[in-house]
Amino acid sequence: MAIRYPGGRLFHESDHSAKKKSVSSQVIYGNRGMSLEQEINASNQYYLTHGIAVVHKKPIPVQIVDVNYPKRSAAVIKEAYFKTPSTTDYNGVYKGKYIDFEAKETKNKTSFPLKNFHEHQVQHMRACVAQGGICFTIIKFTQTQEIFLLPARVLFDYWQQQATGRKSIPKQAIIQAGYAIQYHINPTVPYLDAVDKFMATIQ
Amino acid sequence: MAIRYPGGRLFHESDHSAKKKSVSSQVIYGNRGMSLEQEINASNQYYLTHGIAVVHKKPIPVQIVDVNYPKRSAAVIKEAYFKTPSTTDYNGVYKGKYIDFEAKETKNKTSFPLKNFHEHQVQHMRACVAQGGICFTIIKFTQTQEIFLLPARVLFDYWQQQATGRKSIPKQAIIQAGYAIQYHINPTVPYLDAVDKFMATIQ
Numbered sequence: 001m002a003i004r005y006p007g008g009r010l011f012h013e014s015d016h017s018a019k020k021k022s023v024s025s026q027v028i029y030g031n032r033g034m035s036l037e038q039e040i041n042a043s044n045q046y047y048l049t050h051g052i053a054v055v056h057k058k059p060i061p062v063q064i065v066d067v068n069y070p071k072r073s074a075a076v077i078k079e080a081y082f083k084t085p086s087t088t089d090y091n092g093v094y095k096g097k098y099i100d101f102e103a104k105e106t107k108n109k110t111s112f113p114l115k116n117f118h119e120h121q122v123q124h125m126r127a128c129v130a131q132g133g134i135c136f137t138i139i140k141f142t143q144t145q146e147i148f149l150l151p152a153r154v155l156f157d158y159w160q161q162q163a164t165g166r167k168s169i170p171k172q173a174i175i176q177a178g179y180a181i182q183y184h185i186n187p188t189v190p191y192l193d194a195v196d197k198f199m200a201t202i203q
Numbered sequence: 204m205a206i207r208y209p210g211g212r213l214f215h216e217s218d219h220s221a222k223k224k225s226v227s228s229q230v231i232y233g234n235r236g237m238s239l240e241q242e243i244n245a246s247n248q249y250y251l252t253h254g255i256a257v258v259h260k261k262p263i264p265v266q267i268v269d270v271n272y273p274k275r276s277a278a279v280i281k282e283a284y285f286k287t288p289s290t291t292d293y294n295g296v297y298k299g300k301y302i303d304f305e306a307k308e309t310k311n312k313t314s315f316p317l318k319n320f321h322e323h324q325v326q327h328m329r330a331c332v333a334q335g336g337i338c339f340t341i342i343k344f345t346q347t348q349e350i351f352l353l354p355a356r357v358l359f360d361y362w363q364q365q366a367t368g369r370k371s372i373p374k375q376a377i378i379q380a381g382y383a384i385q386y387h388i389n390p391t392v393p394y395l396d397a398v399d400k401f402m403a404t405i406q
Contacts, residue, residue, distance in 0.1 A: 053334060054330045054336070056289070058261050059261060059263065059264035059265065060265075060267075061262035062267075062283070064263075074284055075284070076282060076283075076284065079280070079281070080279075080280035081277055081278070081279065081280065082277070083262075087259055091294060092301070093331055093334040093335065095335065096336070097301065098295070098296035098299070098300065124257070127251065127254070127257045128296055130254060131256060131257050131296040131299065132296065132298065133257070133296040
């Protein structure tokens with residue numbers, strides 16, 4: 001039986017399956033166009049809905065200067081400025097533990113530049129580690145689509161040396177001290193597998 | 204010896220001590236004018252600088268629609284809208300544990316209205332508790348300046364009943380199931396003392 005829309009137009013199932021396909025493609029081949037941030041957000045959504053972990057990206061901090069309250073509609077922010085974040089982007093809870101991390105990508109092939117971090121972010125990670133939090137960075141080399149979890153203490157070592165030494169972390173050091181994360185279908189970036197390995201070394 | 208400013212104007216120490224006094228009054232008598240949010244932010248700052256805990260308020264989530272990038276000055280957000288937060292306001296790490304809470308004040312004298320919470324915030328707290336997080340609400344009765352830590356599970360009970368039952372948590376129930384927080388000088392709201400008592404009951 002032909003199915004029709006209320007207006008009388010015929011319903012073509014193929015229209016819908018085509019749409020559906022493009023949506024699911026977006027999810028499965030996420031690594032072909034999504035930024036690392038989008039991939040991690042999607043993975044966090046997966047972890048949340050499956051009761052595995054609760055991790056959220058913090059909103060971008062803005063200083064709101066002027067807000068308009070039009071009648072009968074939503075408040076409009078008319079003037080605001082970006083503030084420097086005082087923490088990392090992601091935190092949450094996994095197996096009762098506090099986890100805290102920053103996700104960064106680089107086009108570099110052989111090293112990860114330290115200029116991707118701010119002093120206060122490193123300070124924040126130090127404070128979290130001191131409280132027994134699980135802190136790390138997720139680093140993606142976009143040229144090769146390789147992703148690693150790098151424990152915060154490795155970042156601290158290079159951060160401390162940078163005044164006198166090199167201004168980046170060699171990829172070789174990341175491979176040796178970090179944990180590789182393989183792309184997957186669901187979640188796209190299964191970084192908690194790497195967190196498990198990392199947690200096993202510090203308990 | 205008279206001390207002068209570069210312009211030649213005399214320096215009067217009394218001007219400065221007067222200013223100093225007003226600043227320290229703001230801190231000590233915080234509960235006489237500060238909102239609960241300001242009091243908790245100040246307490247978190249104390250906990251952070253003394254290496255006791257790392258807890259931050261999350262930035263207000265906004266949907267940015269239009270940004271202006273003027274030459275030689277900071278980017279200006281020209282149009283943005285407030286988004287409904289999908290989590291609670293505060294989270295962080297204390298003694299290796301993930302803590303997560305919402306801070307709310309009420310002018311009511313005998314009960315705390317449940318309309319102070321959104322469904323997704325309660326859902327978020329449920330998810331955090333399921334992961335072993337320490338979740339609670341800090342409730343302030345502004346009329347009497349009384350503050351309590353209320354474990355999330357008590358909120359869950361009343362939240363579930365509200366479709367058929369009362370739409371608020373009686374103050375008596377908060378006194379019985381919660382932990383009173385006494386105002387202090389530093390930190391203003393020493394809520395981690397109450398967290399210690401709460402944590403002792405769930406471990």
